Structures are given as C-alpha cells and as structure tokens.
Amino acid sequence: MSTPWHHRYAQRTQRMGSSMIRELLKLTQKPEIISFAGGLPAPEMFPVEAFEAATQRVLRQHGSEALQYSTTEGYLPLRELIVEKMGRYGIEASVDNVLITSGSQQALDLIGKLLINPGDLILTEQPTYLGALQAWRAYQAEFSTVPIDDDGLRIDLLEEALCGGPKFMYVLPNFQNPGGVTLSYERRLALIDIADRYGVPIIEDDPYGELRFEGEHLPPLVVLDADKLNGRQYTNHSEPHSYFKGNVIYMSTFSKTLAPGLRLGWIVAPASVIQHCVMAKQGMDLHTSSFVQMVAYEVAKDGFLAEHVRQIRQVYRERRDIMLAAMAEFFPPGVRWTQPKGGLFLWVTLPEGMDSTAVLQDAIAHNVAFVPGATFYPEDAQQTNSFRLNFSNATPEQIWEGIGRLGRVLEKVLDPVLV
Amino acid sequence: MSTPWHHRYAQRTQRMGSSMIRELLKLTQKPEIISFAGGLPAPEMFPVEAFEAATQRVLRQHGSEALQYSTTEGYLPLRELIVEKMGRYGIEASVDNVLITSGSQQALDLIGKLLINPGDLILTEQPTYLGALQAWRAYQAEFSTVPIDDDGLRIDLLEEALCGGPKFMYVLPNFQNPGGVTLSYERRLALIDIADRYGVPIIEDDPYGELRFEGEHLPPLVVLDADKLNGRQYTNHSEPHSYFKGNVIYMSTFSKTLAPGLRLGWIVAPASVIQHCVMAKQGMDLHTSSFVQMVAYEVAKDGFLAEHVRQIRQVYRERRDIMLAAMAEFFPPGVRWTQPKGGLFLWVTLPEGMDSTAVLQDAIAHNVAFVPGATFYPEDAQQTNSFRLNFSNATPEQIWEGIGRLGRVLEKVLDPVLV
Numbered sequence: 080m081s082t083p084w085h086h087r088y089a090q091r092t093q094r095m096g097s098s099m100i101r102e103l104l105k106l107t108q109k110p111e112i113i114s115f116a117g118g119l120p121a122p123e124m125f126p127v128e129a130f131e132a133a134t135q136r137v138l139r140q141h142g143s144e145a146l147q148y149s150t151t152e153g154y155l156p157l158r159e160l161i162v163e164k165m166g167r168y169g170i171e172a173s174v175d176n177v178l179i180t181s182g183s184q185q186a187l188d189l190i191g192k193l194l195i196n197p198g199d200l201i202l203t204e205q206p207t208y209l210g211a212l213q214a215w216r217a218y219q220a221e222f223s224t225v226p227i228d229d230d231g232l233r234i235d236l237l238e239e240a241l242c243g244g245p246k247f248m249y250v251l252p253n254f255q256n257p258g259g260v261t262l263s264y265e266r267r268l269a270l271i272d273i274a275d276r277y278g279v280p281i282i283e284d285d286p287y288g289e290l291r292f293e294g295e296h297l298p299p300l301v302v303l304d305a306d307k308l309n310g311r312q313y314t315n316h317s318e319p320h321s322y323f324k325g326n327v328i329y330m331s332t333f334s335k336t337l338a339p340g341l342r343l344g345w346i347v348a349p350a351s352v353i354q355h356c357v358m359a360k361q362g363m364d365l366h367t368s369s370f371v372q373m374v375a376y377e378v379a380k381d382g383f384l385a386e387h388v389r390q391i392r393q394v395y396r397e398r399r400d401i402m403l404a405a406m407a408e409f410f411p412p413g414v415r416w417t418q419p420k421g422g423l424f425l426w427v428t429l430p431e432g433m434d435s436t437a438v439l440q441d442a443i444a445h446n447v448a449f450v451p452g453a454t455f456y457p458e459d460a461q462q463t464n465s466f467r468l469n470f471s472n473a474t475p476e477q478i479w480e481g482i483g484r485l486g487r488v489l490e491k492v493l494d495p496v497l498v
Numbered sequence: 499m500s501t502p503w504h505h506r507y508a509q510r511t512q513r514m515g516s517s518m519i520r521e522l523l524k525l526t527q528k529p530e531i532i533s534f535a536g537g538l539p540a541p542e543m544f545p546v547e548a549f550e551a552a553t554q555r556v557l558r559q560h561g562s563e564a565l566q567y568s569t570t571e572g573y574l575p576l577r578e579l580i581v582e583k584m585g586r587y588g589i590e591a592s593v594d595n596v597l598i599t600s601g602s603q604q605a606l607d608l609i610g611k612l613l614i615n616p617g618d619l620i621l622t623e624q625p626t627y628l629g630a631l632q633a634w635r636a637y638q639a640e641f642s643t644v645p646i647d648d649d650g651l652r653i654d655l656l657e658e659a660l661c662g663g664p665k666f667m668y669v670l671p672n673f674q675n676p677g678g679v680t681l682s683y684e685r686r687l688a689l690i691d692i693a694d695r696y697g698v699p700i701i702e703d704d705p706y707g708e709l710r711f712e713g714e715h716l717p718p719l720v721v722l723d724a725d726k727l728n729g730r731q732y733t734n735h736s737e738p739h740s741y742f743k744g745n746v747i748y749m750s751t752f753s754k755t756l757a758p759g760l761r762l763g764w765i766v767a768p769a770s771v772i773q774h775c776v777m778a779k780q781g782m783d784l785h786t787s788s789f790v791q792m793v794a795y796e797v798a799k800d801g802f803l804a805e806h807v808r809q810i811r812q813v814y815r816e817r818r819d820i821m822l823a824a825m826a827e828f829f830p831p832g833v834r835w836t837q838p839k840g841g842l843f844l845w846v847t848l849p850e851g852m853d854s855t856a857v858l859q860d861a862i863a864h865n866v867a868f869v870p871g872a873t874f875y876p877e878d879a880q881q882t883n884s885f886r887l888n889f890s891n892a893t894p895e896q897i898w899e900g901i902g903r904l905g906r907v908l909e910k911v912l913d914p915v916l917v
C-alpha cells in the first residue's frame with residue numbers, strides 16, 4: 080500500500096464541522112484570558128462534597144452492582160426521578176417514556192441515527208446550537224434555517240421554510256444557545272399548530288429551562304402538543320406500558336444543573352420511539368455508565384437537586400446582571416445585545432458589515448474571548464457581525480473586567496480614526 | 499396527523515438487530531437460573547473498596563475539575579497509562595495514538611460512522627461479536643464471513659472472501675467472542691500479509707487479551723503490521739505529533755479488567771485516524787465522563803491494575819477448568835467444545851441438524867441458560883447446532899451444577915428414545 084487507506088475518509092470528518100468548540104475549550108484554559116467563549120457551568124457551584132458522600136453511599140450500599148453492566152434504558156430510580164422532575168413542568172410521562180443518554184449530545188446523535196438519511200433537510204433556528212449541526216452533519220443532513228428575534232423563532236417565516244420538506248425541526252425554546260432568547264407563549268402555540276398541520280416532528284432541546292431568573296415558566300412544546308392533541312395524552316404512572324402520542328421529542332440534561340463531567344442527559348418521547356432509541360443506543364455504547372447514573376441519582380434525590388438549582392439560578396442571575404450593566408457601561412454606541420431571562424448566554428450584534436472573527440483576534444490580544452457568531456450558522460460565514468457571550472463561567476469581578484477590556488477593543492474597532 | 503410519524507422509522511431499528519442481548523441480560527437477573535448466557539465479568543472481583551478510596555482522592559484532589567467538561571481525546575494521565583500498558587504488549591504508541599471511548603462499543607460505532615457507507619461490505623469472523631454487527635447494521639453495512647476453527651480465522655478461505663471487496667476486516671484474535679479460540683502466530687503473519695497485499699484495513703478488537711491463563715502471549719496484529727512495514731514504525735513518546743503508519747486499528751476496554759459499568763474503552767490508531775475519530779466523537783457525546791476517567795485512572799495507577807488482572811486470571815482459569823471438567827463429566831457423546839486458553843467464553847457444537855434455540859427452551863425449563871449460536875452470525879439462522887457458554891460470571895459450584903443440568907437436557911435431546 081503506497082498511500083495510507085485512511086486518507087480517503089478525511090472528507091467525512093470535514094463534513095462533521097470544524098474543531099472550533101474543542102479549540103475554544105483549549106483557549107479557555109489559558110489563565111491570563113477572561114473567557115466568555117465556552118459554555119461551561121460555574122465549577123465553584125458543583126456540589127463536590129455531596130458527590131463524595133453519594134459515591135460512598137452508592138459503593139457501600141450497592142457494591143459491585145454499581146460497576147457491572149446494566150440495562151440500556153438506564154437506572155430505574157434515576158428515570159423515576161426524571162419523571163417526577165418532568166411532572167413539575169407539566170410533562171406527564173412514565174418511565175417508559177424516558178431514556179438516559181450519555182449527555183444530550185448523545186441524544187442528538189441518536190436522533191440523527193434514527194431519523195436522518197443522507198441529503199435529508201433539517202430545519203433549525205438561525206443561529207442554533209453548534210453541537211446539533213456537528214451531530215447531524217455526520218449523517219449527511221442538509222440544513223434550512225429560520226431566523227430568531229427577541230421572542231425566539233420567527234413563526235411568520237416558518238411556513239415558507241417548511242415548504243422545503245424538512246425531516247424535522249430543531250428548537251431550543253428556553254434561553255436559546257447561542258441567542259439567549261426565549262420562544263414566547265403565543266409563538267409556542269403557533270409552532271405546535273403549524274408543525275401538526277405540516278406533519279413535521281419537533282425536537283425540543285431544553286438544557287437551560289430550569290435556569291429561569293425571572294418571569295413565569297412557559298409550558299414546554301411537548302406539553303402544548305399533547306394538550307392540543309387530546310387534552311391529556313399521557314397515561315398515568317401506574318400503567319406498565321404507558322405512552323404518549325405526539326409530534327415532539329423532548330430532551331434535557333444534568334450538565335447545567337448538576338455537572339457536565341457526568342455526561343448524563345435524557346430523552347422524553349412516546350414509548351415506541353424510546354424503544355427504537357434503546358435499540359439504537361445498544362449499538363452505540365450498550366448503556367450509559369451505571370456508576371455515574373447511580374451516583375447522580377444519589378446526589379439529586381430527596382430534593383437536593385431542586386434546592387441546588389435554586390442556588391445556581393441566584394448566582395447566574397447576578398452574573399447576567401453584572402454583564403448587562405458592564406455592557407451598558409463599556410460598550411460603544413451601535414452595539415446591541417439580547418436580554419436573556421435565564422440560561423448561560425447572551426448574543427451581541429455589531430453594526431452591519433463588521434466581522435466578529437477579526438474582532439476576536441483583537442480581543443484575544445487583550446486577553447478576553449468570545450465565540451464568533453458565524454460558528455452557529457449552518458451556512459458558511461452568514462451574519463458575521465455577531466458573537467456569543469457566556470456569563471456562567473466567570474466571577475462577577477472577571478465579568479466586569481473582561482467586558483471592560485472587550486468594550487475598549489470594540490471602541491477601537493468601531494472608531495476608524497483610532498485604528 | 500392520522501398515523502404517528504415515528505412508525506415510519508421502525509424498519510431502521512429492525513436493521514440494527516434484535517434485542518437479544520438485552521433480553522438475555524434480563525434473563526440472567528432471575529435468581530433461580532444459572533446463566534452462562536451473558537458476557538458479564540465476575541462482580542465479586544470488582545475492586546469496590548479501591549473505587550471508594552479512588553473516588554475520594556479524585557474529588558478531594560481535583561474537586562470541580564472532575565465534574566466539569568473536558569477534552570474529547572480523554573484524560574491525559576489515563577491515556578498515558580494506556581500507552582504504558584500497550585507498550586508491555588509491544589504496541590509502541592504515544593498519547594496521540596490513543597482516544598478514550600465510552601466502552602469499546604462506542605469504538606465500534608465510531609468506526610462505523612467514519613468508514614461505512616450504506617451497502618459497504620464488512621468481513622467478519624464466523625461466528626463473531628454480536629455488538630459489532632449491531633453497531634454496523636445501523637450504517638447499513640452488509641457482511642461477508644470467514645469461518646474460524648481452533649486456530650482462529652481460516653486464512654485458507656480468506657482470499658476468496660476478500661475478492662468481494664470488503665471495506666475492512668473485523669478480527670478478535672485473542673479468546674474470541676463467542677468462539678473462545680485464539681488466532682495462531684502463523685495465521686497472524688499470514689493475515690497481515692494478505693491484508694497488506696489487498697489493501698484492506700483490519701479492525702483488531704482485543705477485549706480479553708490480558709486474560710490469558712496459559713501459554714505465551716502472541717503479538718497483536720497492530721504490532722506485526724508495524725514490524726512488516728518497516729521494523730519500528732512508531733515514533734517515540736517525546737515527539738509531539740508522533741504517528742504510526744499501518745493497516746490496523748486496535749481497540750480494547752477496561753470492561754473485563756476493571757469494571758464494565760464505567761463504560762471505558764480505547765482506540766489505538768495512527769494519529770491522523772485518531773484526529774478524525776476525535777471529530778466524530780465530538781458529535782457523538784462530546785467526551786467520555788471526566789469523573790469516570792479520573793476515577794479509573796486513580797484505581798488503575800501504580801501497578802494496581804496489573805496486579806488485579808493477575809487475580810482475575812486465576813479466578814477465571816479455575817472456572818474454565820471446572821467448566822471443562824464438568825462438560826467431560828456430564829455432556830453426552832457427540833457434543834464437542836473449544837478449549838479456550840483465556841477470556842470468558844467457550845463454544846459448544848452439537849451434532850449436525852440440531853437446533854440450539856430449541857435446546858435453550860428446554861434448558862431454561864431446567865433453570866440453566868446459554869446463548870444460541872445463530873445469534874453470532876451475520877446471516878440468518880446459519881449453523882443452528884452451536885451455542886456459547888460464559889464461565890466468568892458463575893461460581894465454581896454454580897458451574898458444576900449448571901453444566902450438570904445442561905448435560906441432562908442434552909442427554910434427553912440427543913437420545914430420541916427418552917424424549
């Protein structure tokens with residue numbers, strides 16, 4: 080063999096997207112940089128001692144069971160905890176509607192494996208979560224997009240996009256990544272209505288829904304869809320093989336409420352969909368770590384998680400407030416940004432024609448970092464004048480200082496006389 | 499919408515194979531059954547106390563780092579430990595040649611994602627590991643097979659099969675699952691030679707290689723391939739971007755030496771292949787649990803794992819010996835079986851024309867279980883007269899009793915007068 084056989088496969092991984100996230104994660108590790116680039120939770124909020132105690136209890140009470148192979152569906156007490164947790168948001172599922180995944184990234188991969196054939200069109204928000212694009216590019220999906228504004232997906236532009244015949248729609252209704260915006264109640268109802276009319280399923284990705292700082296929680300799409308179909312579509316918990324009908328697959332994660340290093344997420348869907356997911360997951364990793372699932376359950380149970388989430392909300396709200404105040408103080412005129420009511424991110428828009436990737440180079444020279452907006456578009460280099468800021472992973476002092484640095488960079492960039 | 503949209507996708511998961519493994523795992527949980535069906539390690543060998551101590555050290559020394567997002571490649575000290583471990587078997591890799599996966603099942607899925615296009619032909623041993631078939635059916639692979647005998651893959655039949663133009667070959671050289679046989683040194687050399695001549699890459703799956711009870715360790719295919727290409731192809735550890743050329747992707751796992759509930763495996767491959775794998779894995783689960791990787795490293799380090807593997811070998815050797823002795827005692831004439839020199843499994847062949855799935859029904863009625871051989875063939879219902887026995891997951895007493903029960907079932911089945 081003269082040339083290595085594996086060179087032939089380079090093109091496929093190029094389709095899977097650049098290594099931008101990975102490179103940025105590396106960047107955030109340099110101590111001199113104040114990074115608003117990653118999507119990392121605040122590590123000082125991780126309940127490290129609770130994990131230590133929980134691990135000890137798991138190993139003493141369950142012993143080798145915590146280290147043995149287990150079922151693909153996931154650890155039953157953890158699925159029960161998720162059912163209860165979902166119930167608080169109006170999602171009346173049973174354990175047969177819940178599959179534990181290795182992070183919600185695996186849920187995205189799993190959905191791609193089940194649903195996408197090469198060339199299939201997927202409809203996403205514009206901008207949207209980079210990880211979804213990565214997962215689905217690997218299945219040779221094509222993408223069409225509908226812009227978002229301060230109330231989320233532009234429903235007025237949806238029907239035209241649906242005429243392209245997408246396989247499914249992918250929506251982050253709460254504190255969207257990267258936009259920070261939330262889909263309004265009226266638009267949720269309209270979205271469900273249109274999706275039903277066109278027969279196009281919705282993938283509802285909700286990693287941040289619990290991290291609302293203010294205002295009222297809005298019902299998940301999966302609930303509105305069920306309401307529309309027949310009042311209450313969900314059967315109750317006592318039924319052994321309950322399922323709900325419906326047009327929505329819901330997914331969430333423990334990454335933003337407990338700890339991302341666990342790699343624990345879940346899918347809520349009709350039981351028949353979950354059964355297909357289970358078969359697909361068997362071929363992907365057999366099951367998610369039983370050890371991690373048992374430890375997570377042991378940490379989360381008895382109301383600990385709900386109380387812990389309340390503390391995270393307080394801390395993140397304070398950080399968002401300081402970031403917004405610092406932007407008002409330091410950012411020059413002509414720069415706009417979203418006002419997220421929860422989550423981890425906000426979205427900055429520079430005057431038209433500006434290139435945020437070029438700004439990032441200046442910013443890094445001043446030891447501050449963000450993610451250029453172009454990263455979050457399926458198409459290449461669309462809307463280059465925006466960028467994403469994360470407010471969960473820096474202290475209030477770092478946020479004030481970092482936004483100050485960024486403000487000075489933007490002032491120079493926006494004032495050609497000073498350049 | 500009149501019919502649920504997701505019914506359209508039922509066919510795809512049917513392609514992914516039956517839920518046989520899952521159903522069998524459920525079966526093994528019934529306490530009255532002595533099960534030789536699963537592929538479970540002996541849980542009483544799991545170092546539960548070492549895990550407890552290691553988890554405490556990880557959380558006290560690393561704190562929130564153990565719970566945060568980390569890099570896709572895997573925890574560097576764990577990759578270094580794997581490099582050292584591989585070195586003891588002659589595989590001179592560097593950390594750039596190692597990717598941590600969520601169990602070796604994920605490595606199989608990852609290889610499918612990178613290499614398989616719909617309709618691609620994959621060459622496997624006959625019988626072969628069910629999980630590989632499951633992983634690759636999802637990418638719409640087709641399979642061709644070459645039989646094994648007591649010395650592993652029948653090299654004399656290989657070239658004919660290669661004329662079908664397979665994308666790659668999948669081989670388990672050590673204590674094969676399900677056959678229990680080991681590829682001889684002469685055949686390893688011949689395999690490398692033929693693979694190189696035909697330009698067909700080899701996926702070398704080695705979950706059991708360390709569990710050799712007797713005889714000399716045989717060099718991995720990845721080593722023989724490198725030797726053939728140019729003496730030593732591997733660069734040394736001090737080179738920042740070392741890679742090795744070669745025609746072999748090697749994979750292994752901590753599931754059989756430390757604990758399967760961790761879901762920790764690894765791939766060793768040329769650095770350029772690893773880079774593609776990293777990009778693909780990003781879209782699959784971002785990374786394997788950082789918590790689990792750090793705990794596994796903390797347990798395995800400082801020679802603990804090597805010593806622990808010595809103990810596992812002793813225990814499994816004793817169980818194999820008892821199973822072989824019990825079979826000699828209780829199995830009727832006309833039944834043959836393999837003599838594994840390591841691993842977890844052996845393979846039983848009944849007289850031609852017999853159906854081991856029917857025998858399993860009788861066996862379950864007598865509270866003993868195995869996996870029918872047909873499960874391990876890509877084609878439907880080939881060679882129905884064989885079955886797999888696992889000897890790692892039952893005590894010596896259970897093995898003697900269970901093989902006794904199975905012997906009585908086989909005696910009845912083989913003697914039509916008694917039926």
